[in-house]
Amino acid sequence: xxxxxxxxxxxxxxxxxxxxxxxxxxxxxxxxxxxxxxxxxxxxxxxxxxxxxxxxxxxxxxxxxxxxxxxxxxxxxxxxxxxxxxxxxxxxxxxxxxxxxxxxxxxxxxxxxxxxxxxxxxxxxxxxxxxxxxxxxxxxxxxxxxxxxxxxxxxxxxxxxxxxxxxxxxxxxxxxxxxxxxxxxxxxxxxxxxxxxxxxxxxxxxxxxxxxxxxxxxxxxxxxxxxxxxxxxxxxxxxxxxxxxxxxxxxxxxxxxxxxxxxxxxxxxxxxxxxxxxxxxxxxxxxxxxxxxxxxxxxxxxxxxxxxxxxxxxxx
Amino acid sequence: xxxxxxxxxxxxxxxxxxxxxxxxxxxxxxxxxxxxxxxxxxxxxxxxxxxxxxxxxxxxxxxxxxxxxxxxxxxxxxxxxxxxxxxxxxxxxxxxxxxxxxxxxxxxxxxxxxxxxxxxxxxxxxxxxxxxxxxxxxxxxxxxxxxxxxxxxxxxxxxxxxxxxxxxxxxxxxxxxxxxxxxxxxxxxxxxxxxxxxxxxxxxxxxxxxxxxxxxxxxxxxxxxxxxxxxxxxxxxxxxxxxxxxxxxxxxxxxxxxxxxxxxxxxxxxxxxxxxxxxxxxxxxxxxxxxxxxxxxxxxxxxxx
Numbered sequence: 001x002x003x004x005x006x007x008x009x010x011x012x013x014x015x016x017x018x019x020x021x022x023x024x025x026x027x028x029x030x031x032x033x034x035x036x037x038x039x040x041x042x043x044x045x046x047x048x049x050x051x052x053x054x055x056x057x058x059x060x061x062x063x064x065x066x067x068x069x070x071x072x073x074x075x076x077x078x079x080x081x082x083x084x085x086x087x088x089x090x091x092x093x094x095x096x097x098x099x100x101x102x103x104x105x106x107x108x109x110x111x112x113x114x115x116x117x118x119x120x121x122x123x124x125x126x127x128x129x130x131x132x133x134x135x136x137x138x139x140x141x142x143x144x145x146x147x148x149x150x151x152x153x154x155x156x157x158x159x160x161x162x163x164x165x166x167x168x169x170x171x172x173x174x175x176x177x178x179x180x181x182x183x184x185x186x187x188x189x190x191x192x193x194x195x196x197x198x199x200x201x202x203x204x205x206x207x208x209x210x211x212x213x214x215x216x217x218x219x220x221x222x223x224x225x226x227x228x229x230x231x232x233x234x235x236x237x238x239x240x241x242x243x244x245x246x247x248x249x250x251x252x253x254x255x256x257x258x259x260x261x262x263x264x265x266x267x268x269x270x271x272x273x274x275x276x277x278x279x280x281x282x283x284x285x286x287x288x289x290x291x292x293x294x295x296x297x298x299x300x301x302x303x304x305x306x307x308x309x310x311x312x313x314x315x316x
Numbered sequence: 317x318x319x320x321x322x323x324x325x326x327x328x329x330x331x332x333x334x335x336x337x338x339x340x341x342x343x344x345x346x347x348x349x350x351x352x353x354x355x356x357x358x359x360x361x362x363x364x365x366x367x368x369x370x371x372x373x374x375x376x377x378x379x380x381x382x383x384x385x386x387x388x389x390x391x392x393x394x395x396x397x398x399x400x401x402x403x404x405x406x407x408x409x410x411x412x413x414x415x416x417x418x419x420x421x422x423x424x425x426x427x428x429x430x431x432x433x434x435x436x437x438x439x440x441x442x443x444x445x446x447x448x449x450x451x452x453x454x455x456x457x458x459x460x461x462x463x464x465x466x467x468x469x470x471x472x473x474x475x476x477x478x479x480x481x482x483x484x485x486x487x488x489x490x491x492x493x494x495x496x497x498x499x500x501x502x503x504x505x506x507x508x509x510x511x512x513x514x515x516x517x518x519x520x521x522x523x524x525x526x527x528x529x530x531x532x533x534x535x536x537x538x539x540x541x542x543x544x545x546x547x548x549x550x551x552x553x554x555x556x557x558x559x560x561x562x563x564x565x566x567x568x569x570x571x572x573x574x575x576x577x578x579x580x581x582x583x584x585x586x587x588x589x590x591x592x593x594x595x596x597x598x599x600x601x602x603x604x605x606x607x608x609x610x611x612x613x614x615x616x617x618x619x620x621x
Contacts, residue, residue, distance in 0.1 A: 054612065060569075
């Protein structure tokens with residue numbers, strides 16, 4: 001193949017062999033995906049969001065297909081951080097997976113509790129604080145909708161987490177200014193930003209005359225949201241260049257299905273790219289997208305991923 | 317014919333959940349069968365040899381740039397290990413199945429199979445009644461053959477809304493004289509539901525197993541009757557899935573575990589075949605009492621920061 005240097009920064013101390021990750025909630029804890037793609041071939045695997053306690057998630061129906069996208073309303077189903085650390089993480093480490101653990105809580109202290117539990121755990125290369133899940137009962141609890149809440153939560157996670165583990169903040173596009181939220185998160189010590197979470201959406205079933213999802217609203221994902229995601233990455237990277245947001249790596253995601261899509265995010269400013277909804281359609285996509293991205297870089301005479309990061313901003 | 321071929325396979329591998337394979341599968345046949353479509357796919361691998369009755373396949377619709385991202389899951393009607401092919405039966409009822417039906421022989425579709433937990437098969441001879449609604453019968457004929465192969469006896473109860481929605485009455489009659497057919501409108505067989513002839517069929521065969529596939533209210537009613545007559549109830553659910561492989565978490569049902577605790581279990585991995593007595597049918601679509609972790613869904617559980 002080509003001789004492109006695909007190494008990607010995860011944080012100031014951590015460099016990954018390649019930029020491809022999975023989007024939280026789209027790859028479980030890796031066991032099912034591993035049957036299609038060796039997890040060690042990914043830059044990182046981002047887990048389904050884990051809370052400190054067991055959570056059932058929402059009732060069904062939890063899903064609706066939409067044009068070039070889908071709505072999900074899972075509601076953070078999971079067995080809790082202890083179960084993850086005892087039963088899932090050792091297996092992941094055994095596979096050679098580099099794990100970005102997505103965590104959440106309903107309160108800042110719960111985020112911190114989950115982060116602390118991951119201290120020194122083998123296999124964990126970083127933490128993603130999911131401060132933006134739309135499938136929670138109280139929209140006021142979406143920390144990433146408010147700069148001071150986002151600051152407080154990211155600060156608590158950074159303080160509680162292993163210093164060797166970079167902390168990413170996952171942001172929602174459903175805000176007036178994602179740049180303000182990004183600034184708050186990096187001020188709070190975020191080592192990276194994951195952009196974007198799903199957009200809040202809903203479908204009304206024209207036959208039953210009622211909302212399609214049991215949870216009424218859900219998160220919209222898939223290629224339908226890609227332009228929104230690219231815009232968010234571009235805006236935040238531009239603010240980093242301008243010095244109004246501290247410069248940290250961006251993990252870009254939102255409807256990536258090909259290497260060309262991934263390149264779009266990289267050119268906008270992403271150092272890493274995460275695959276989400278595409279995994280439901282094509283679970284072997286991570287290997288394919290990585291190869292396609294590498295070829296796409298080579299075709300454009302880049303010799304490293306690093307050179308292409310934020311390239312769309314140059315000359316502007 | 318399938319029977320002889322499948323007999324040469326290891327019988328011990330049948331209960332386990334095999335590793336699924338993703339492949340581009342060529343369409344060998346695609347044709348209407350009554351109200352349904354029959355689709356034969358060349359798997360180009362040993363997929364067919366790993367299929368047990370109750371396994372399903374998940375197809376991507378329309379290629380890489382399709383606006384339909386979610387896989388469509390179909391139970392596997394037949395597997396021919398010799399030819400390396402599998403046969404699916406589907407109904408056109410949405411955009412995805414409509415697009416699938418518009419394919420031509422020679423086209424390729426992205427296939428993942430085999431998936432899911434199949435019907436359990438006991439090693440020795442048993443008497444079993446196989447109950448299905450509509451094309452839910454698709455996996456039942458292969459299952460019947462395997463039960464017969466083990467020296468067992470089978471009876472069929474097949475039902476549908478109307479005659480054109482029945483699938484496989486002839487296939488059932490070729491396997492056993494014990495076949496009851498019902499339609500809601502009486503256009504074929506006896507007017508009524510599959511649950512009407514079921515008690516008589518269980519008694520007639522002395523059945524200890526009832527295998528069923530169809531809509532949830534049917535599976536619930538079948539389980540109640542099977543249990544009342546002392547038979548085990550193995551139910552294959554038809555839940556909507558986004559991926560079919562266990563990562564999307566959309567196809568969950570409240571299922572009682574061995575420890576007595578109810579959890580949301582995935583129909584694609586823990587199922588599609590469940591012990592019908594363990595599924596809390598009446599609670600599907602809710603957060604029922606006793607569901608593990610349901611308390612965490614209450615926004616008032618903790619003070620808002």
